[in-house]
Amino acid sequence: MMNYLFLFIVITFPIICLDTKNQCLHFVPPSFEIGHKRSNLKKYITGAHEYVRKKPCDRREIQIVNASAGNAEHAEHARDAGDPQAKDISAMMSFPNYETIDIEDIRNILPHRYPFLLVDKVIHVQASRKIIGIKQVSVNENFFNGHFPEKPIMPGVLQIEALAQLGGILCLKNEENRKENNVFLFAGVDGVRWKKPVRPGDTLVMESELISFKPSLGVAKLRGIAYVDGTVVIKIDEMTFAMPK
Structure with missing residues (x-):
C-alpha cells in the first residue's frame, strides 16, 4: 500500500x-x-x-x-x-488631449524661414505657461558642412536659438501679442549648460517654460531644457526676450 x-x-x-x-x-x-x-x-x-x-x-x-x-x-x-x-x-494610462501646432502654423507665428527655422512641430502647449516642441536634426543641415565635416555636431548656439524660437511661439501665440507683426527679439541668456553633443539623426525634444511676462514693457523671461533619447543635452536657466516698440 x-x-x-x-x-x-x-x-x-x-x-x-x-x-x-x-x-x-x-x-x-x-x-x-x-x-x-x-x-x-x-x-x-x-x-x-x-x-x-x-x-x-x-x-x-x-x-x-x-x-x-x-x-x-x-x-x-x-x-x-x-x-x-x-x-x-x-x-x-489615459492621456488628455493637448494642443499641437504644425509647421504651417509655426510659419504663421514666427518670421524665421529655412535654414533658420529650428522648430519642426509643437506637441504640447499650455497657454502662457509651457510649450514642448521637436526639431529633427537631419544630416542635410547646412551647418554640418563646417561643424564639423569629420565629426558633425549641432552648434550649441543653434540649440539655444531653437529653444528661443520655441519660447517665441509661446509668447506670440497670443493674438494680442502678435498684432502688427510683433517680433520678440533675443535680449539675453543666463545659465547655459551643455550636457551632451547633438548629432545627425537625433530628435531634439525641447521645452520652454514661462517665468514672467510683462506685456506693458514687452519683456518676457523663460527657462529652457532639451533632451535626446530622454537625456538632457542642454539646460538654460533664463532667456530674456524683448518686443521692439
Missing part, C-alpha cells in the same frame, strides 16, 4: 498538476494570488514613476488604474518618448 502511495505522489500527482496548469488552473492559495497581483500592480506603478524620471519628454498626465480598489490614481507627469517599456503600462 505504501508503495502505491509513493508511486502516486512521485509520478501521478505531478502529471495531474502539470496538465491542470496547462489548462490555466493553478494550485496556488488565494492569498498568494492576491499578493502576486498587488506585487505586479506595485511593479507597474514603480515602472511608471521610473519612466517619468528617465524619460522626461513630452509631459502628459497619466492615470494608473488601481486594480485592487477599482478606481484611478493620478501618477506624476510622464513624457511618452516611444520607449518599448511603455507597453508594460500602456493599458493603465
Whole structure:
C-alpha cells in the first residue's frame, strides 16, 4: 500500500498538476494570488514613476488604474518618448488631449524661414505657461558642412536659438501679442549648460517654460531644457526676450 502511495505522489500527482496548469488552473492559495497581483500592480506603478524620471519628454498626465480598489490614481507627469517599456503600462494610462501646432502654423507665428527655422512641430502647449516642441536634426543641415565635416555636431548656439524660437511661439501665440507683426527679439541668456553633443539623426525634444511676462514693457523671461533619447543635452536657466516698440 505504501508503495502505491509513493508511486502516486512521485509520478501521478505531478502529471495531474502539470496538465491542470496547462489548462490555466493553478494550485496556488488565494492569498498568494492576491499578493502576486498587488506585487505586479506595485511593479507597474514603480515602472511608471521610473519612466517619468528617465524619460522626461513630452509631459502628459497619466492615470494608473488601481486594480485592487477599482478606481484611478493620478501618477506624476510622464513624457511618452516611444520607449518599448511603455507597453508594460500602456493599458493603465489615459492621456488628455493637448494642443499641437504644425509647421504651417509655426510659419504663421514666427518670421524665421529655412535654414533658420529650428522648430519642426509643437506637441504640447499650455497657454502662457509651457510649450514642448521637436526639431529633427537631419544630416542635410547646412551647418554640418563646417561643424564639423569629420565629426558633425549641432552648434550649441543653434540649440539655444531653437529653444528661443520655441519660447517665441509661446509668447506670440497670443493674438494680442502678435498684432502688427510683433517680433520678440533675443535680449539675453543666463545659465547655459551643455550636457551632451547633438548629432545627425537625433530628435531634439525641447521645452520652454514661462517665468514672467510683462506685456506693458514687452519683456518676457523663460527657462529652457532639451533632451535626446530622454537625456538632457542642454539646460538654460533664463532667456530674456524683448518686443521692439
